[in-house]
Amino acid sequence: MTTRIREFIKQVRDCKTAAEERAVIAKESAALRTLFKQSDGKSKAASIAKLVYLHMLGYPTHFGQMECLKLIAQNNSNSYAEKRIGYLGLMSLLDESQEILMLLTNSLSVDLNSKNDFVVRTALGALANLCSTEMARDLSMDVRKLMLSRSHPIQEKAVVCAVRLIQKCPELAVEFKDEALALLDLKNNCIVSLHGTMLLGVEICKHEPEAVSWYADKLDVMVRILRKCIMQPVVRTCFIQQKILHLMRVIGKGNTDLTDRMSDVLAEVASKTDPSRTAGSSVLYECVRTIIETGSVGGLRVLAVNILGKFLGSRDSNLRFAALQTLKRVVNLDANAVLRHKSVIMLCIKDTDISIRTKALELAFELVSEKNVEVFMSDFLGFLDDDDSHFKTELVGKICLVVETFAPTPIWYIDIMTEVLLRAGKYVNESAFRSFAALISTAADDQGYAVKKLFSIISYEPEKSNEVLLILSLWCIGEFALELTEGEDAVTSSEIVSVFDRVMRSGGSTKVVIEYALTALVKLSDRYPETAPRIKELILGYNASSHLEIQQRSCEFRRLFNHQKILPQVLEAMPPILSGVAEGEGAEGAPAAAGEGADLGSAPAAAMADPMGDLLSMDAGGAPEAAAASGGDLLGDLLGGGPEPAAAVPAPAAQPQADPLMDLLGGGGGLLATPATPGQAGDMLADMLAPAAPAAPALPTITPHNKDGLVVEFSFEKDAAQPASTLIRARYTNVGGGQIANLVVQCAVPKYIQLKMEQASGSALAPGTGAEIRQMIAVTNTLQGQKPLMMRLKIEFALDGAPRSEMVEVRDFPAGL
Amino acid sequence: MIRCFLVINNFGKPRLMKFYERLSNEERQRVIESAYGLVSKRLEDLCNFVEDDSLFGGETQLIYRHFATLYFIVICDKAESELGILDLIQVYVETLDKSFENVCELDIIFNQQKAGLILDQMVTGGLVLETNSQEIVSKYKELERNMKQQERELKSPVASSPRTF
Structure with a gap:
């Protein structure tokens, strides 16, 4: 048995804990469901009211939709009360259920033609609230009929409903022409339906360009109504005045003749409206907008801008906000008029209210x-x-x-x-x-000016500088150091190095700063050979850095010093960055930056990682260019010269950039194929190599799974010593647009197969980055030759947070495994 | 166009909500939460407008008023006049006050339907219908009379015409 609604609300409110509340609501929901299953019509209205309350609290209520429809569909003479609660319930509870919408359309069309005025009104209200495109098409005829109804309440609801129908289905706009214009001519119009009429006008004009001229013919009527409104208290008529002004704005745009005819009444509104109440000011604002947007000239416009100025200085923060808002709308039309209020706008930027400050700031920047x-x-x-x-x-x-x-x-x-x-x-x-x-x-x-300025900040006022400034300064000094030692205020090269030394030692410098400093130093050593020994020493100091990226860089630079032949080219200054090119480089640098973020582990501010990856990739981008210039024999040099393959790829690989590296390796593939045995999985170089040459694929790669953006690929390796065993290299990539997380792949095999899976290299795959996860699976087929290899995969992951689970049977292994 | 009209108390509990756009229940709760998050941390003397592009996919403004224990919040698009909406909230509260006699939070909790119906007389389908509180009260009373009359008719066996005027 269900409780009464008042008691139910009381019960819910008395609950001390969330768990208690859930229990009470679960009990009541169950009771309601049972009640709905029984067929007697009693007390269902009260149940719907409870459902509306439940819905507001955020509990599921979908099971009540049908019940609302049943209440609506009753058609005996006493059904108004139940219809009303039915519509009320549906307005809150309805979701996207198509079936219900169709049934609702039928009920609405019956009710719109009902003889009971109250039923018609309720139905119109419900239609306005719940309207969909299909409903708009199906019911537009009924609404048109009701728009000219004699009953005012019906008329006003029908007009507003018509606006909604057009909003949902713009092609209906033309159909409403006759009724919309007829409404303007009605003698005994009440204020409310006039308001609707204006709304309708604005809406029709929005979708039907011709409509502007229909309404232009009715300008005199509008002016008359507006005059009548000015006489009445503004609180009653503020909305209708606003809408008339809005409609005038729509039809008056770019039509000087109409604008002239409007100007008298606009001036009247602007001068007679009392701005001391919110309602009055809202009308004034609308009036000002109309004056300015219709392009009125002369005194009227001055009046408008002055009104805004007055409100800007007002104490009421609401008025100030609205004034800023209006000014922002008109700034494109008449920047000079707005510029006159500059000082007040600047004051508003210092306001205590963030809404006003943001608005004022937006406005100021428009100016x-x-x-x-x-x-x-x-x-x-x-x-x-x-x-x-x-x-x-x-x-x-x-x-x-x-x-x-x-x-x-x-x-x-x-x-x-x-x-x-x-x-x-x-x-x-x-x-x-x-x-x-x-x-x-x-x-x-002006390079010299910039570099000197930046240098003087970091050398004389180091306490003022911050990470971003340091990075920029170090980069600039590295690139354009020559400017520093020339002209007035010249400094010596050893001074520069001393500043670097201090910056790198300073406790406040982050790892990113040190990375930049290292790169800049290497460049300096080339510009000023006399400083090279000291720089070498500085760089060597980081050979044992506990931070991977810094250590790697410093070691790489150390090796680089051994290749005096190529040094000048590798360390050449960057070509000028053109903005467009910078964008392109940025895109290229993105994966590098991402890879680096993972490397760093220390997660520098995200905003920092990017410009840095970018600048560095420009570095790297510059280097291969230089390499290309000196011809292919340099390549051979690079690959042949170094005793260890890892170190043989020096400066250009400062950043693990896939493309140039691949090129290099492609060129000397024969040389490097041997060291890249699968054993060295941890090695960066081997990592880079694996996708390029997937272990001499004697066995074809298979793709057991390709769904939801997740691609699973298997490639195979055989050890000659153990013919029964196979090493499967699984590779998971994300080719879709969604974020894959918590990826877990499990394998099951028949009894005759032995299976050993290693830990996967990760569990998350961001879309579009080309990232991949690897996992080794070793299988031994004890019945090799008699039975084929097979396995079942269970793939579980979350796609954009939604859990997915897949079972895949893999039977298409290459023969002979 | 008005997207939704919310009444939320000082602790973020919704007391009345009307959505003029079809949203799933979860989305509605999210709107309520973020609206409350926006208004609850604003001081009393600041202006009553907040812009937040995360609600309803941007291009919306939030206009609110704080009376005693309740926030009255309207989320609408930029075509609505913000001062006009502010006035609308004022009218709604005045009307509630007239029909409940010194309205307080409890009145709205226990008479949600009534509060909702009054709002329906003012705003339909996201469009402002009527802003005169006397008119609204009289329209609501008319509806009530009609309901009561019907109840009486239900009890008495003699059925009269359902048309009341």
């Missing part, structure tokens, strides 16, 4: 142009000391964008960006960072 950028920038830099990190990220992002777009001179660009990097380095995003680096590399005349 920036080539002419005023320098004035604005000094203001913007003043906001950099804000504490809110979200706001600061936005501010810095916008500053960088503006600087990039409007910078009058490269020197100015360099000054501002250095200032931003100094004061808010960690908020500078990757692309701004990259464009700054690109600018320095292309602006040949």
